[in-house]
Amino acid sequence: MKKIVILGSTGSIGTNTLDIVDRFPGEFQIVGLTAGANDEKLEEQIRRYKPTVVALSNASAAAKLRDRCRDLSTEILSGTDGVAEVAQVPDAELVISAIVGGAGLVPTLAAIRSGKHVALANKEPMVMAGKLMQEEARKHGVRIFPVDSEHSAIFQSLEGHRREDVRRLILTASGGPLWDFSREQLQGVKPERALQHPNWKMGAKITIDSATLMNKGLEVVEARWLFDIAASRIDVLIHRESIIHSLVEYEDRSIIAQLGLPDMRTPISYAMRYPERMPLDLPSLDLAAIGKLTFFTPDHDRFPCLNLGYEALRIGGTMPAALNAANEVAVEAYLQEGIRFTDIAEVIRSTMEAHTPREIESIDDALEADRWAREKAEALVHALAR
Numbered sequence: 001m002k003k004i005v006i007l008g009s010t011g012s013i014g015t016n017t018l019d020i021v022d023r024f025p026g027e028f029q030i031v032g033l034t035a036g037a038n039d040e041k042l043e044e045q046i047r048r049y050k051p052t053v054v055a056l057s058n059a060s061a062a063a064k065l066r067d068r069c070r071d072l073s074t075e076i077l078s079g080t081d082g083v084a085e086v087a088q089v090p091d092a093e094l095v096i097s098a099i100v101g102g103a104g105l106v107p108t109l110a111a112i113r114s115g116k117h118v119a120l121a122n123k124e125p126m127v128m129a130g131k132l133m134q135e136e137a138r139k140h141g142v143r144i145f146p147v148d149s150e151h152s153a154i155f156q157s158l159e160g161h162r163r164e165d166v167r168r169l170i171l172t173a174s175g176g177p178l179w180d181f182s183r184e185q186l187q188g189v190k191p192e193r194a195l196q197h198p199n200w201k202m203g204a205k206i207t208i209d210s211a212t213l214m215n216k217g218l219e220v221v222e223a224r225w226l227f228d229i230a231a232s233r234i235d236v237l238i239h240r241e242s243i244i245h246s247l248v249e250y251e252d253r254s255i256i257a258q259l260g261l262p263d264m265r266t267p268i269s270y271a272m273r274y275p276e277r278m279p280l281d282l283p284s285l286d287l288a289a290i291g292k293l294t295f296f297t298p299d300h301d302r303f304p305c306l307n308l309g310y311e312a313l314r315i316g317g318t319m320p321a322a323l324n325a326a327n328e329v330a331v332e333a334y335l336q337e338g339i340r341f342t343d344i345a346e347v348i349r350s351t352m353e354a355h356t357p358r359e360i361e362s363i364d365d366a367l368e369a370d371r372w373a374r375e376k377a378e379a380l381v382h383a384l385a386r
Helices: 012-023 039-049 059-068 079-086 102-113 124-139 149-158 183-188 204-212 214-226 265-273 305-315 319-335 343-354 363-385
Strands: 002-007 028-035 053-056 075-078 094-097 117-120 144-146 166-173 234-238 244-250 255-259
Touching: 002 012, 002 079, 002 102, 002 265, 012 028, 012 039, 012 094, 012 265, 028 039, 028 079, 039 053, 039 059, 053 059, 053 079, 059 075, 059 079, 075 079, 079 102, 094 102, 094 265, 102 117, 102 124, 102 319, 102 363, 117 124, 117 265, 124 144, 124 214, 124 319, 124 363, 144 149, 144 214, 144 265, 149 166, 149 214, 149 244, 149 255, 149 265, 166 214, 204 214, 204 319, 204 343, 214 234, 214 305, 214 319, 305 319, 305 343, 319 343, 319 363, 343 363
Parallel strands: 002 028, 002 094, 028 053, 053 075, 094 117, 117 144, 166 234
Antiparallel strands: 166 244, 244 255
């Protein structure tokens, strides 16, 4: 029985992971769970899965949870240190890292340093400190398995092939819910419309990232470090149907792709039982019913965030961490209707222009860049809101 920890167990990836655990009784044991502030949902999970230890990053939510769970033996921790401690549960074999945003960096790195294999569902740790993450993984003899559908597709398309034969990686993008909007329409689009993704059911932050194409900008940075390939050999292609999840082109110009319906349980399960596959009770892909698959070149003028991701990667050092932090601040401000949709890219661009990058030699370098960029982006948001 494989013992696992889920960082971010109350979110979409976390609940899909627990669905897989339920479907395969006796194969997995939950030994640790973490969440942000959703103490009620975490309590349900504690009572069902009986983990050894859990943590809520929100201290007041953790206090309420302790009061309600006095009849249970599960240890309840709080704060960033508590979440990181859960990531290092001694008998855990695999840590599913699904905390949204930069908050996932510290616990994910803690899991790697404690000798845990990591199934990485959040882009931000690799964006903020990808080189450091891979160095620590090699040092501690662990693997980082991609869970993002695009990176899992690349991972699967690389299996059985020589890495030196790879010519380029092609990340596919749905284009999000606003792909057909004009620049004028994008300026006035409200959050409720931007959250209507046509293919995937995701959290608010990642859905807005899909709408701006920043999710592809972040994925380009992540792919560079996950697969040790230069940014110049990573392309992005709009594929509205979200059936081809990504592709790998080889030197002989043959292309290997991974296809499937848009359901996150497929890449999650592959990471959980790698190298074996799990017999999931999901619909089969019916290409005849779909009829056709379409592809487009990204529109960089209407969706500038993709280029900002490439630019941050080109500059290197702490710039990707600054990009990520500014994006998180801008997206949250947009969701609160403090800025316009098109202001998201401007906040990120201005933050990057003001940032002086430095090499990342330790996690503190990435965290300091994150802190600085958040302050700068918040000031820019405040100015725009006025």
